[in-house]
Amino acid sequence: MILPLLAWLVLALLILAIPAPFSQPYVMPAVAGVCGAAAVAVLGFLAFGAEASEIVVPVGLPGASMRLALDGLSGVFLLLLFVSAGACAVYGHGDRESLAFFPLFVAAMALALLAADGFTLLLGFEAMSLASWAAILVHHEEKASRDAALLYVGMAAFSAACLLPALILLSPAGDRIDGLGFAAMRGAAAPEGFRGVLVLVLVVLGAGSKAGLFPMHVWLPLAHPAAPSHFSALMSGAMTKVALYVMIRVLFDLYAAPPPAWWGVPVIALGAASAVLGGLRANLEGDVKAVLAASTIENVGLIAIGIGVALTARGGDLPGLAALALAGALLHAVNHGVFKTLLFLGVGAASHAGGSRAISKLGGLIHRMPVTTGCVLAGGSALAALPPSSGFASEWLLFQSVLAAPRIGGLGLQIVFAVTVALMAVAAALAASAMVRLIGVAFLGRPRTPRGAVADETDRPARAAMLGLAGVSVALGLLPGPMLRLINPALHALTGSDLAERAGLLLVTPTSVALGYCAPAVAMLVGLGFFAALLVLRRLAVRGHVRGPAWANGFAASPAWLPFGDPVTQYGGDSFAQPIRRALGGALMAALEEVDMPAPGETRAGNLAIHLADPAERYLFAPIGRLRRAISSRADAMTFLSIRATLAVMFVALVVLLVVIAWVQA
Amino acid sequence: MIPAFLAALAQVLHVVLMLAMAPLLVGVLRRVKARLLGRAGASVLQPFFEVARLLRKQPVLAHNASFLFRAVPAVAFAATLAAACLVPSFTLGMSLAPVSDLLAIVGLLTVARVSLALGAMDVGTAFGGIGASREMMFSTFAEPAMMLVIFTLALLAGSTNLDFIAGVLREGALGLRVSLGMILVACLAIALAENGRLPVDNPATHLELTMVHEAMVLEYSGRDLALIELTAALKLLLWLTLISSIFFPFGLAIAAAPLQWPLGLAVWVGKVAALALGLALFETAVAKMRVFRVPEFLGVAILLGLLAAVFLFVSTGFAAVT
Numbered sequence: 004m005i006l007p008l009l010a011w012l013v014l015a016l017l018i019l020a021i022p023a024p025f026s027q028p029y030v031m032p033a034v035a036g037v038c039g040a041a042a043v044a045v046l047g048f049l050a051f052g053a054e055a056s057e058i059v060v061p062v063g064l065p066g067a068s069m070r071l072a073l074d075g076l077s078g079v080f081l082l083l084l085f086v087s088a089g090a091c092a093v094y095g096h097g098d099r100e101s102l103a104f105f106p107l108f109v110a111a112m113a114l115a116l117l118a119a120d121g122f123t124l125l126l127g128f129e130a131m132s133l134a135s136w137a138a139i140l141v142h143h144e145e146k147a148s149r150d151a152a153l154l155y156v157g158m159a160a161f162s163a164a165c166l167l168p169a170l171i172l173l174s175p176a177g178d179r180i181d182g183l184g185f186a187a188m189r190g191a192a193a194p195e196g197f198r199g200v201l202v203l204v205l206v207v208l209g210a211g212s213k214a215g216l217f218p219m220h221v222w223l224p225l226a227h228p229a230a231p232s233h234f235s236a237l238m239s240g241a242m243t244k245v246a247l248y249v250m251i252r253v254l255f256d257l258y259a260a261p262p263p264a265w266w267g268v269p270v271i272a273l274g275a276a277s278a279v280l281g282g283l284r285a286n287l288e289g290d291v292k293a294v295l296a297a298s299t300i301e302n303v304g305l306i307a308i309g310i311g312v313a314l315t316a317r318g319g320d321l322p323g324l325a326a327l328a329l330a331g332a333l334l335h336a337v338n339h340g341v342f343k344t345l346l347f348l349g350v351g352a353a354s355h356a357g358g359s360r361a362i363s364k365l366g367g368l369i370h371r372m373p374v375t376t377g378c379v380l381a382g383g384s385a386l387a388a389l390p391p392s393s394g395f396a397s398e399w400l401l402f403q404s405v406l407a408a409p410r411i412g413g414l415g416l417q418i419v420f421a422v423t424v425a426l427m428a429v430a431a432a433l434a435a436s437a438m439v440r441l442i443g444v445a446f447l448g449r450p451r452t453p454r455g456a457v458a459d460e461t462d463r464p465a466r467a468a469m470l471g472l473a474g475v476s477v478a479l480g481l482l483p484g485p486m487l488r489l490i491n492p493a494l495h496a497l498t499g500s501d502l503a504e505r506a507g508l509l510l511v512t513p514t515s516v517a518l519g520y521c522a523p524a525v526a527m528l529v530g531l532g533f534f535a536a537l538l539v540l541r542r543l544a545v546r547g548h549v550r551g552p553a554w555a556n557g558f559a560a561s562p563a564w565l566p567f568g569d570p571v572t573q574y575g576g577d578s579f580a581q582p583i584r585r586a587l588g589g590a591l592m593a594a595l596e597e598v599d600m601p602a603p604g605e606t607r608a609g610n611l612a613i614h615l616a617d618p619a620e621r622y623l624f625a626p627i628g629r630l631r632r633a634i635s636s637r638a639d640a641m642t643f644l645s646i647r648a649t650l651a652v653m654f655v656a657l658v659v660l661l662v663v664i665a666w667v668q669a
Numbered sequence: 670m671i672p673a674f675l676a677a678l679a680q681v682l683h684v685v686l687m688l689a690m691a692p693l694l695v696g697v698l699r700r701v702k703a704r705l706l707g708r709a710g711a712s713v714l715q716p717f718f719e720v721a722r723l724l725r726k727q728p729v730l731a732h733n734a735s736f737l738f739r740a741v742p743a744v745a746f747a748a749t750l751a752a753a754c755l756v757p758s759f760t761l762g763m764s765l766a767p768v769s770d771l772l773a774i775v776g777l778l779t780v781a782r783v784s785l786a787l788g789a790m791d792v793g794t795a796f797g798g799i800g801a802s803r804e805m806m807f808s809t810f811a812e813p814a815m816m817l818v819i820f821t822l823a824l825l826a827g828s829t830n831l832d833f834i835a836g837v838l839r840e841g842a843l844g845l846r847v848s849l850g851m852i853l854v855a856c857l858a859i860a861l862a863e864n865g866r867l868p869v870d871n872p873a874t875h876l877e878l879t880m881v882h883e884a885m886v887l888e889y890s891g892r893d894l895a896l897i898e899l900t901a902a903l904k905l906l907l908w909l910t911l912i913s914s915i916f917f918p919f920g921l922a923i924a925a926a927p928l929q930w931p932l933g934l935a936v937w938v939g940k941v942a943a944l945a946l947g948l949a950l951f952e953t954a955v956a957k958m959r960v961f962r963v964p965e966f967l968g969v970a971i972l973l974g975l976l977a978a979v980f981l982f983v984s985t986g987f988a989a990v991t
Contacts (some may be wrong), residue, residue: 028966291816363884366793369735380737387783390776399772402816406823414982421820421978425971427808428816435783436805443790443801449733510768518830521768528754528765532747536896540743544724544892548739553731555794574790574798582806 005048006056006073009081009117012041016110022103031096038089041113045082046489051600053078053492057119057186064122064271070184072119075492076256080116080248082489083337084109084162086206086475087240087344094468095233105591108134108237112245122185124249125163131242132159138234139226144654151225157651158222165209166249167614171259172202185257193260203266207273215245216307217277220300220621221598226286227299228292228360232351235292239299240344244336247306254314255329255497264411264432267315268419270307275426277304280617282433283591286440286583287615289576291350294441295343298386301430302339306332309401309421312408312499319411322500327513330502331400333490338479342385345472349379352465353445356458357432362576368451371458376446378469383442385476391526393480398431400483400522403513414477430465433583440579451570481522484508577613586612592617672925673764677922680763682755686934687753687910691902692716694909694945701949707983710875716902720895728891731792740890741788742896745781749900752777755909757914759933761839762924766832771819772910774831775812778863778989781900782808789885800884803960807869807881810967811862817974818852822915824981825849831914835868839918851977853916855970860908862967867952869963872901881960906941909948913940 011253015037019030055074062219063069073081087111095105111134115127136159139152172184175191194202212219227235254262281300288294309332316325352375357365385394405424409417460466487506494501505512505519512519557574580588588594592615600608614653644652696713703710712718730738755769755777763769786804789797824828825846826837838849862869865882875879880887886897914921922935924928958966 035904081864212742248926268797367733369737369791370733373736376737382742383781384783387779388776389780389783390773395776398774402772403829406829409982410822417982418979421817421975421982422821424816425975430814432805432809432812435779436809439783439786439801439805441788443787447735447737447787447791448793451784514828516828518767518828518833520770520772524765524768524771525751528751529744529747529777529780532750535745536743536746536750540724540892540896544895545727548730548891550732551729553733553794554729554890555792555796556887557796558882570793570797573793574795574802579798579802582802582960584804585961587809 005044006058006071006358008044009041009073009113009557010058010060010071011108012037013113016106016113018582018612020103020105020107020110022081022091029097030102031092032097034109035092035096038085038092038109042082042085042089043454045085048073049075049082049489049492050080050227055496061160067120067122069123069126069182070119071117071123071330072185073117075490075494075496076248076251077116079333079337079490079493080244081113083244083340084112084116084241087340087472087475088112088237090348090468090472091233091237092346093471094236094351095231096194096464098231098233098464104134104137105234107127108138108234110630112241115245116248119185121167121174121185121188124170125167128166128213128249129159129163131245132162135226135230135234135238138238140282141227141231145229147225148229151222151229154222155226158219161219161632162209162212162246162663165205165212168566169202169205169209170257171252172198172205173253177303183514184495184638188257189259191259193258193262199258199262202253202258203262207270210246210250210253211273211307214243214250214283214303214307215277215300215301217280217300218275218623220281220303221617221619221624223295223300224290224293227296227347227428228290232292232347232355234396235296235351236347239296239347240340243299243303244340247303247310247336247608249495250307251310251329253330254310254394254463255317261317261320262314264315264318264413264416266318267311268416270311270314271419271423272311273305274309274311275423275430277301277307278430279433280346280591281302281661282430282437283583283587284617285437286580287588287592288592289362290524291354291362291365291441291445292347292360294587295346295350295436298434298437299339302343305398305401305427306335307428308332308337308427309335309404312404312420315411315416316404316408317498321411322498324407324410326494326500326502327400327407327505328404329498330487330490330494330506331397331404333493334400334483334486335394335397337486338385338397338476341472341479342382342393345378345382345476346468347463348469348472349375349382350441350462352469353379353458357445358452358454358458362444364452365445365455366570367455368446368458371456372446372460374466375461375469376442378473379442380444381476383438385480387438388431389435391480391522391529393476393483396425396520396522398479400511402427405459407513408636419542421560436583440528440576444574444576445577448573449570451573451575465495473605481526482508483520483522484511487511504515506545539661577611593621593650673701675927675928676766676924678763678927679760679930682764682930683760683763684750684754686905687758687906688851688899690938692720692905693901694941695902697800697942698905698949701946702953705739705949705953716898720899721882723890723898724892726891728889728893731888733792733967734888738788738791738888739893739958741784742893742900744784745788746896746900746903748777748784749903749907752781753903753910755831756911756920757835758910759937760922760930761832761923763832764835766924767830769831771822771829771831771834772876774928775815775819778904778907779808781904785885785897788985789888792888794888796880796884796887800881800887803881804885807862807963807967810964810971811859812947812976814855814859814967814970817971817978818855820849821852821974821977821981824978831911835914835918835921838915839921842963846981848977848981849916853912855973855977856912856916858967858970862963863904864905864908866905866948867959869966871957896911896937909941909944910937913937913944 284297353507922933
């Protein structure tokens, strides 16, 4: 019942994507309405048992129809998608530049999540990439946007080139087109040996490059900031999750047998590398939206760790642990989707009002934009995993699953988990530091530009969208138990176990013993302490306060012509990053500080330049780029061959292809 | 009914005692350090007088201080107090024992740290920035070390619940373990860094180049500063109590048996006093290290934590957990 409704709603989104001048003002409200209805429908579906269903849509490849399905797993991701897409549509109500792409983008993601055969999945996946590619190109007059779009579309093509063969490997031999149906894949024998490993590699590469997993993450900090804010929000919040959904769907559902335990290890390793590197980059980026994009890499890494632990536990025949780890991954995917959407919207509003995306040109926005700053604080506390926020609840589950994981056994595996715990903690601390830097430099302090000093609070619908998302994020933090109940059907289907006994309304526990994390109790304790402190101060302490110039250890008061003091005397983005850059940046990001200090007596200005290089760019992408240039310059020569040589080349190519076909047929 | 009442009573007594003992601990620490340095030192009650004096003073806020700046002292205090509620001091089995999760305690301390760092950034002075950025860098190394300590404890006891861990260790079923010794050293190093003690930070200085915690709270004055000083003292007591209840769990009472409470109280005071004495001796003997040596200092703690976990895997064949 719900599934046909969702199919119609996706169709409605596709119709909204048709550009027509008269409909322009109504597109975004209509998208918001459709997303709201769909979110309510999916919520109802998950709350009432999430019974899987499948329908056939009479369009598709010649001789085959598209199949759509809805079950617990896709329901969780659809819920996240529609909630954040609805908020983004409300926020972007005034958008006219990328109007057609937004409904298309949402519809494509929904299609990828609803797909029940390989063709539909890839159709949705690629339409999603192309719609967001177009959004990146909205500002195509900037060279950075064009470069980002080129890299982005290249990575999208790479991920399709990986996912298609993976799906074909999973489908039963024989009928190739019907075999791409998910039901047929589940029924077929799982590929074994090197073909099985190939499935793992292709899926991790294909889905990982779209999700931003190390080392395929380089496009995220370039592409996400280039798009309009409501697009970047949806790209970080929802699109990376669609890629993770594909990874979970293939590894836990379509691959019929439980894979060997070691399959989880590469996923955990890549996840841990992404978490640390993403967290570090979030501390070093100078563009506020790039900071958030880098933190998306970190969170995708954490989710991947959860997926990897679940995979290992499933191979080690510990369904309870697998359910715990997968619950952590799914809950973190939902929580991150919500708070990262919120943060992108808030930071987008701030950079629009402040006139710059550079962190060191913003500042002091809390006075001019209190609502936006409050929403960013709510999202930032979840990003920094502060209890009782939503980010803490899901990271708590992830930590619990890794803490319990040594039970799987094997000394090597146990050491992997010990190192993973440490790296996850580094990532969490780096995320907290990045959050303090982002909010502390861009929203607190004194304005750094005249434009920033007169920034205006964003408009009413945008504020409503952010407040709504902040409310959802706070609710997810206070009540992780009910959200886990909604995830339970997916866990049950994928791992054979669930958290039914472990996720209560108030208390969430890692084992069946009633010792765990109780978000309402923590919130109540902090709230009681806060109000008790205020009450005691009111009773015992003197009232009121005095205003004066900042103390700053006796620094001179600001002169009259600089009413906020000299803005350059406060810490900026690069200076806040300095301790972490020196402690970790040298080893991981090849950080180099180049100091140009004029000799005494010289009147020119001194300069401090900072050079950073991502290891994936240096050791992977740069050599690939050189290889590509080398090949293309060689291939260029072929356009200048004589006619005889051209014919010879074509003839040889034809013979080679025929031989290959003959060999494959045999 | 009666056990629940006793548990609640123990909880309330615990909170009151933590709040009352915290300034006293700081006073004793300063007095002992002064005597070790050959000075007379102020009365051990001096921190109480200071708080009372500050409470009578209106804060001076910078012109551009926002609402966040004014809320920070209360938020940091509330988060630290909430964490302090969860750490068993003289007795196990208090009302909040089922939720006294170590990860939640660490998380609440992070709330306090992050809110102080945001408060430091709010006025937009260089001191706030230097303190906040260094504090966040320290935490990048302290958190993995602490998480490895928790990992080892969870392997030994099978849970991250502090009350449960202390109960298991108090029974002595696990015996003396090399791993426990390693994470004790790691824990001491983390506690020094978290509380801004020597050799990581000097709580008694206002010299620009060495300040971390003091730089963060430089703009606070009056009753706000009183709350911040109380928070710092409470955090120190919390860490000493945490270390004593995990690594020296003897003498812990049971909430349901109030006759054990006086002994538990006496033992708790004794343990904290011994740790404070050790801290004073240590701080008198060492010099402050450069800021960029701190990652190495905490790196040793990380390494010890990792070694403790690996040692546990190797030595027991890992039977303790299953």
